[in-house]
Amino acid sequence: MNQNDPINFTISLHKNIETIKDHLNNTTELVVRTIRIGKPKPLEVSLIYLDDLVNADVIRDFLITPLFLFQDIKEIGKEPLIDYLATRHIRASSVEIVTSFEDALNGIVRGRTLILVDGYNNGIIAETTQWQQRSVAPSIRERSTNGPMIGLSEQLKVNLNLIRSYIQSPDLCVESKQIGRFAKTDLAIVYLKNKVDKLALEEVQTRIENLDVEYVIEPRVVEDALEGRKKPFFPLVYNTEMPDITANALYEGRIAIIMNGSPVASIAPTLFVHYLSQPTEYYSKIGRFSNRLILLFCIFLTVYLPGIYLAVANFHSNWFPVKFAKKYFTHSDTILSFPLEIGILIFVLYLMSLAAFRIPTDLIVVASLVGTMVVSTTLVDSKLVHSLSLIIVGITFLTGLLFISGGLISTLNTLRIIFSIVGCFFGLTTMGICFLLFFIYMSRLRSVGVPYLAPIIPFRPQEFKDVFYRGDLKKLLNSPHKFPHDDKE
Structure with a gap:
């Protein structure tokens, strides 16, 4: 509101209504329903609301009808009229007495109804909201084989x-x-x-x-x-x-x-370990000891496998038998170099993942078929990329998809590019140094004050019962759990 605008209601009903209309830019959705209640001298009462946000039945049954039951103003006694109406006549689930235009406007834009009485400088905000919403449905992005299906909604x-x-x-x-x-x-x-x-x-x-x-x-x-x-x-x-x-x-x-x-x-x-646990583990006996270790290994594959492949191709091909190294590394018959092969494949698969979210649902199957033909047939048959490069990038792409839930995948994709560049130009030793640097960096991170690598750093063995494997559910449910903090170490 502007500094020159009135802050609180006046005793003039019409001035208050005009001020509200001005602040809502005279929108056509604003409804001002004026009625007269009481006797011997009827009081002019206005109900103000946005038509597309309210439940008309609630306004009729819980606001207007009870107000018409108000008969004689003398029955109020010494109690203020607004308090009397709010406590004895308004039947809405929630009511609030307001005196400022800011509170009134905030209520109106949230689907509530403002009740003003001529001659009084305060009003009543009553709950009448009816938002349009979708019904509760299964989550599209997250699924569990044995667990609940219902996902959160927008309300x-x-x-x-x-x-x-x-x-x-x-x-x-x-x-x-x-x-x-x-x-x-x-x-x-x-x-x-x-x-x-x-x-x-x-x-x-x-x-x-x-x-x-x-x-x-x-x-x-x-x-x-x-x-x-x-x-x-x-x-x-x-x-x-x-x-x-x-x-x-x-x-x-x-x-x-x-x-x-x-x-x-x-x-x-x-914490970092939270990305290793999946909800399915708590509803099924399968994978109790192996799932999290497999996911940890998948993180390793997603981040380091292309870099290791490039480092071996450029610096360490002599580690393999001559026949194998000649076919896949030293005498490859592809047109592009190994770094360009990996870069193109990562780029194409990234485009395919973007297309899955950006194009209409009806075209996802078509995009998948086109992408499959381009990647698996065209690139390999035309000798642009090596089949082993396609396998390496395909594995890292699939393992990365396991971490879409929670939001870790974007970090893993960025790290994959970084370590691919390091492995291509500097080899495995430098990759190991970069790994240590990132580990130190992670150990210094804090999530609202809690060490990101807990309970590994700081080392808390009593918390390992639900880190790399899922412990007995009864013990997990009954055991106390505390997060470490720097000032408590």
């Missing part, structure tokens, strides 16, 4: 309802926030009171409070705030669309941040 209230269906405890706390100066967006910080890491919670609350932006549409803005000013190379916030994964994180003492308009819950603190 904050629906998501909180889903989480409460998993955690039916009075300890479940929901802190409601609004972020954005130009347009405010509802946000919820969700945690379990007796299990949450207090230091991490304070850090999350502080970073959310300090988030100063014009508006928010994507949860990436909130994730950036949680990750800190120095943008880390690795994701420090875990994203999920599954309410059961969110509930498990809350039981572990972590915090979930859910934003209205997004079907994603951002979970912090997030």
Whole structure:
């Protein structure tokens, strides 16, 4: 609002209505329903709302009809009229008495109805919202073979309802926030009171409070705030669309941040080992001891395999039998050099992955067929790339897809390019040095104050029961869990 605009309501009903219309730019969706109630001298009452955001039946049954039942103004006594109407006549699920235009406007744009009475400088905001939303459906991006199928939706209230269906405890706390100066967006910080890491919670609350932006549409803005000013190379916030994964994180003492308009819950603190555990493990006996080790090996393949291949081709082909080295390395009959082969294949597969998300669903099959013909047939048969190069890049592409959930895949793809360049020009020794440097870098990262490589660094053997293998579920559920902090070490 401008500095010259009135801040609070006046006693003139018509002036208040005109001010609200001006601030809403005289939009045609704004409805002003005026009625007269009481006697002997009827009071003029206006209900103000945005037509496309409200439930007309609620307004009729819980606001207008009860107001018409108001008979004699003398029955109020000494109680203020607005308080009397709010407590004894308005039947909405939620009511709030407001005195400022800012509070009133914020309520109206959220689908609530403002009730103003001529001659009074305050009003009532009543809950009448009816948002258009899709029904609860399975998550498209995340799946579990034996676990729940339902995913989060774009409505904050629906998501909180889903989480409460998993955690039916009075300890479940929901802190409601609004972020954005130009347009405010509802946000919820969700945690379990007796299990949450207090230091991490304070850090999350502080970073959310300090988030100063014009508006928010994507949860990436909130994730950036949680990750800190120095943008880390690795994701420090875990994203999920599954309410059961969110509930498990809350039981572990972590915090979930859910934003209205997004079907994603951002979970912090997030550790590197969290990307090794998959929800299927907790619903199935299969893979209890092997899944996480296989995923750790897949991370190694995604990041290092192309670099090792280039390093061996350029510097260490003598490690292999002469016949093998001659066929695949020293006397390759392909036109392009090994670095160009790897670069082209990575680029083509990256284009295919982008096309899968950007083109219409009906054309995905066509794009896949075209991409398959280009990669598997054309490039190899035309002697542009070697078949072994195609196998190497194909393996790294498939292993990288395992980490789409959570947001680690972008980091792994970038690291793959970096180590490919290092391996191509400097060999395996330099790759090993770079590995140590990245390991040191990861050990210095903090996710809302918690070391990123915990419980490996700092070493906490009591926490290894759910790191590289899934321990006994009964013991996992009953054992206490604490996150390390630098000031506690």
